[in-house]
Amino acid sequence: MERITLKYLLDTAPWINAVLVPDSIPNRILELIASDGPKGLCAISLLEAAILYRLKRLELRGTLAQFFDAALAEDLHLIELTPAIAIKTNELSDRFHGDPFDRTIVATAAVMGLTLITADRVIRKAEQCTVEYYHSRQI
Numbered sequence: 001m002e003r004i005t006l007k008y009l010l011d012t013a014p015w016i017n018a019v020l021v022p023d024s025i026p027n028r029i030l031e032l033i034a035s036d037g038p039k040g041l042c043a044i045s046l047l048e049a050a051i052l053y054r055l056k057r058l059e060l061r062g063t064l065a066q067f068f069d070a071a072l073a074e075d076l077h078l079i080e081l082t083p084a085i086a087i088k089t090n091e092l093s094d095r096f097h098g099d100p101f102d103r104t105i106v107a108t109a110a111v112m113g114l115t116l117i118t119a120d121r122v123i124r125k126a127e128q129c130t131v132e133y134y135h136s137r138q139i
Contacts, residue, residue: 006040009040009108010041011105011117012045014033014119015071020060026134038077040077050064085104088111093128109129109130
């Protein structure tokens, strides 16, 4: 089995926005996403996207299944929840908010030593993992 080396982990919003509204993402971030080999995506981001869709906070032209087919590019590798990641969610600073999606994504980046690409100021300010931050008004 081939071992894949990852450098970046996409937060849910940059992943969705890169597919649906790439103009909302700065060129330097689009270049990171397009280059430097494969990227990671937490499997929990699929659930977060599904919930956003159900709550009508994610508008799609087609079905959720069609979005997943288009959004799960070949160089995007799903990262499953592991015991180490679950444990790390409890070890994050008390100053970091309780959103289970954000906690899991940040813990994944920290455990795996990945740089998290995010537009979330709270994640950036928490300093719980390495972050490549950009400002966005999208999802």
